[in-house]
Amino acid sequence: MDGLEELGISEIGARLDAGELTVAALVDFYIKKIEALDRKGPKINSVIELNPEARDIAERLDGELRAGKRRGPLHGIPLLLKDNIDTADRLQTTAGSLALAGHRARRDAALVERLRAAGALFLGKTNMSEWANFRGLRSTSGWSSRGGQTRNPHVLDRTPCGSSSGSGAAVAAGFCAAAVGTETDGSIVCPAQTNGIVGIKPTVGLVSRAGLIPISRSQDTAGPMARSVEDAAILLGAMAGADPGDPATKGALGPSGKRGLSDYRPYLDPRGLEGARIGVARKLFGSDKRVLAIMESSLEAMRDAGALILEAELAPSDPFARAEIEVFHYEFRQGLEDYLATCSDAAVGNIAALIDYNYEHRDAILPFFGQEHLEEALAKGPLTSRKYLSALERCRRLSRSEGLDAVIASRRLDCLVFPTGGPAWMIDPVNGDCGRAWDMDGGSHAAVAGYPHISVPAGFIHGLPVGLSFVGRAWKEPTLIKLAYAFERATLARKAPRFLRTAPVEL
Numbered sequence: 365m366d367g368l369e370e371l372g373i374s375e376i377g378a379r380l381d382a383g384e385l386t387v388a389a390l391v392d393f394y395i396k397k398i399e400a401l402d403r404k405g406p407k408i409n410s411v412i413e414l415n416p417e418a419r420d421i422a423e424r425l426d427g428e429l430r431a432g433k434r435r436g437p438l439h440g441i442p443l444l445l446k447d448n449i450d451t452a453d454r455l456q457t458t459a460g461s462l463a464l465a466g467h468r469a470r471r472d473a474a475l476v477e478r479l480r481a482a483g484a485l486f487l488g489k490t491n492m493s494e495w496a497n498f499r500g501l502r503s504t505s506g507w508s509s510r511g512g513q514t515r516n517p518h519v520l521d522r523t524p525c526g527s528s529s530g531s532g533a534a535v536a537a538g539f540c541a542a543a544v545g546t547e548t549d550g551s552i553v554c555p556a557q558t559n560g561i562v563g564i565k566p567t568v569g570l571v572s573r574a575g576l577i578p579i580s581r582s583q584d585t586a587g588p589m590a591r592s593v594e595d596a597a598i599l600l601g602a603m604a605g606a607d608p609g610d611p612a613t614k615g616a617l618g619p620s621g622k623r624g625l626s627d628y629r630p631y632l633d634p635r636g637l638e639g640a641r642i643g644v645a646r647k648l649f650g651s652d653k654r655v656l657a658i659m660e661s662s663l664e665a666m667r668d669a670g671a672l673i674l675e676a677e678l679a680p681s682d683p684f685a686r687a688e689i690e691v692f693h694y695e696f697r698q699g700l701e702d703y704l705a706t707c708s709d710a711a712v713g714n715i716a717a718l719i720d721y722n723y724e725h726r727d728a729i730l731p732f733f734g735q736e737h738l739e740e741a742l743a744k745g746p747l748t749s750r751k752y753l754s755a756l757e758r759c760r761r762l763s764r765s766e767g768l769d770a771v772i773a774s775r776r777l778d779c780l781v782f783p784t785g786g787p788a789w790m791i792d793p794v795n796g797d798c799g800r801a802w803d804m805d806g807g808s809h810a811a812v813a814g815y816p817h818i819s820v821p822a823g824f825i826h827g828l829p830v831g832l833s834f835v836g837r838a839w840k841e842p843t844l845i846k847l848a849y850a851f852e853r854a855t856l857a858r859k860a861p862r863f864l865r866t867a868p869v870e871l
Contacts, residue, residue, distance in 0.1 A: 366731030368393055369538025370860065373441055373595045376541060377456035380429060380440055387422040387429070387440035387485065389861050390510055394442050394487055398539050406520055406863040410533040412447050412511040414488040416454050419487050428483075437598050437629075439483030444543040446531050447489040447511070448496060449473050449586065450575035455486070460494040460508025462729055463721045467710040473575025474542065474607040475586055482602040487540055490530030496551060496698060498579050500733035502796035505529050507555075509729040515792065517861035518560060519827055522788035523797070528563075531589045535561050542590040542599050548579045549688070549811035553586045553819040557784035557831025560821050561857055562596045562848070563589045565807075566604070567838045568814035570616050574609030580692050581612075581642045582756060591858065593820065593849040597628040600841065615839075630843045632725040636850035637669035640778045643771065644678030648782040648806035650746045654829055655786050657824035662781075662855065669854045671847075676780055678771050681808035684762040690755040690814055697741040698868050715742045732793040763813035768839060778843055782806040784819040787867075817850045821858040827866045828857035829859075 368390070371379075381383035395414065402408045402516035415421075425440045446452065448459045450469035458464035472480065478488075493616065497503050506514035506529035515530045516522040517537040524533045528545025532555030535543050545552045547565045556563025564587045571586045578584055588599035604625060605614045642663075649659060651848050663673055681688075693755050697715065712718040719738050722729045744752070774782065789797070810817035822832035832851065834844045852858075 369397060370591070372592055373437060373541055373598050376441060377437055377439070381434070387425045389420060390440065391418050391422040391485065391487065394540055397722055401537060402534070402539060402862070406515070406517070407694065408515050408517050408533050408537055409512055410490055410514050410524070410530040411444065411539060412460070412489050412530065413455055413485055413490040418442070418485060418487055424802055425483060425485060431662070435481070435483035436602070438602050440480065440485060441483070441541045442478065442485050442487045443542040444487050444531060444534050445476070446492050446543070446545050447492050448546060448577035449476060449487060449544060451476055455489055455845060456562055457489070458510050460492045460510050462509045463712045463718050463723060464707065464710045465510055467707050469575065470652060470706070471575070474572035474609055475603045476575065478605060484602070490534050490543060492530050493527035493648065494757045495738070496546065496548060496577070496579055498548070498692065498737045499735050501736045502733040502798060504732060504791065504793050507732065507793065512634060515791070516559060516788050517863055519788070519864045519867045520827060521790055521866050522828060523558065523791050524555055525558035525785070525798060527551040528589065529555045532556055532559040532561060532563070535559070535591060538860070542588060544585065544586055544597050544599070544603070545589045546576055546586045547811065548583045548692070550807050552589060553663065553784050553807050553817055553831070553833065556589055556747045556819040557829060558788045560829030560861065561589060561591050562593050562821070562852070563587065563819045564600055564841070565810065565817040566600060567816045569612035569614070570839070572607035572610040572613050574607055577703055578696070581697040581699055582691060582695060583814060589846055593845060593852050594629070594632050597632060597845050601625060601629070602628045628845050631846040632849045633846050634850055634853045636671070636846035637666055637671040637854070640847055641776055641871045642666055642671045642673050643775060643777040643780040644673055645678040645780045645782045646678050647677065647679055649781065650786065652786050654825045655783050657831070658830050659783055662822045662851070669850055674770050674775050674777065676775055676777060678767065678780060679811065681812070684759050684812060685808070685870060687755040687758040688693050688808070691752065691759055692740045693737070693745045694747060694752040696737070696748065697744045697748055700741070715813055733796055742755055750813065755855045759812045763809050768809055768813050768815055768835065772837055778838045779834045779847055782831040782833050783822070786830060787825040787828035800828045806835070814838065816841050818844050820848045820852050822855065823857055824859065826869050827862065827864055828867060
């Protein structure tokens with residue numbers, strides 16, 4: 365079973381079909397690896413809960429395979445889910461908060477229903493930044509009161525980044541075939557780049573948000589996190605599709621009914637960069653010379669693969685940053701109140717009760733940072749408020765028509781590229797993430813616009829991964845997948861983690 369953690373979804377499927385591997389054996393392998401490396405050894409602490417029914421489900425899926433009933437490429441594939449995604453089983457859904465400990469959802473999230481129908485098996489839930497990193501101002505990525513601190517498997521004293529930190533770390537460490545994360549702004553692409561894997565933040569509306577603990581109705585989305593573009597594309601195809609429970613997914617159909625694809629594998633073209641028009645957003649590159657060197661080598665690799673590299677001007681996100689937070693507070697108030705109202709088995713049923721609960725249990729819940737975002741959200745009015753509507757209009761205008769749409773159209777670009785981030789900063793519960801070691805914010809443009817964003821491994825700095833971002837206009841996932849796959853094949857930059865205690869730097 366050595367090397368099984370590096371197998372892709374298609375390779376696992378081929379072994380299952382050939383009878384060389386069973387789903388039950390695969391589940392046993394991943395659980396043993398989680399016990400050895402996540403809970404013991406380096407203690408990555410990425411998995412907050414294992415599914416007690418995983419072995420029984422595996423045996424049922426094996427039975428289907430023996431009967432010749434293979435549902436598709438995800439049949440029998442063990443996945444992990446972020447702990448803000450509802451599952452109607454024995455797993456809890458808590459957003460990492462002790463205030464929701466014991467809460468079990470009444471029904472599956474829509475994306476979970478789709479993945480179950482495709483034959484996927486859920487090994488468990490992953491730890492996350494509590495309330496998706498929108499509880500307090502000085503939060504620490506990867507920490508939650510229920511789950512503790514997740515670590516980066518490449519270098520253990522470094523951040524796993526973003527609220528989907530557990531999903532990113534677990535995939536990188538080989539604890540599952542792939543995982544599902546969620547993003548409002550950076551929470552898929554940041555842990556993807558920091559843990560050295562692929563993350564796809566899709567167009568808002570491509571994947572249903574029904575059954576996700578929310579922050580922002582205008583920016584929230586779920587997306588795949590995997591060790592390769594191919595695996596992420598397979599997972600995205602199974603997750604995507606219209607859902608009456610989420611009005612935003614109406615756009616996934618489009619006038620031709622083809623925007624929300626169920627299979628992105630035809631776009632996995634190793635020659636996908638040939639003739640592509642790639643926009644280089646240098647104002648989003650930051651000033652770290654080591655990152656700049658990785659970017660230049662990445663651009664050279666794309667030129668060698670046949671792409672046309674063009675300069676593109678996209679300003680940092682400063683003009684809409686404050687408006688974005690304003691939108692979040694209004695939408696968080698409405699969305700979280702609606703969700704908590706369904707949690708009859710939880711200790712809290714609304715935001716005011718949640719805030720009080722956190723103060724009553726401050727030693728366990730508030731030892732490092734506060735809950736300013738919760739308190740600010742509680743003070744907001746309805747989504748008909750003029751202040752909210754003005755902030756939302758500003759965000760959409762500056763990020764879309766005067767932002768990505770304008771820049772991409774002006775040079776007829778297939779995408780924009782820039783570094784997803786820099787080397788991971790130290791885990792610091794005293795100062796939180798406020799001292800993070802980079803000055804790039806390109807991902808906010810795609811997040812605020814609700815447009816697709818893919819991060820792919822591009823290089824390393826002292827053992828720490830650095831990712832390259834591909835961003836395009838709405839519903840352009842096929843194009844971005846084609847470009848990202850060709851870049852991945854041309855560079856082969858990803859490396860498995862070494863679980864180093866600290867970065868290999870000589871002073």
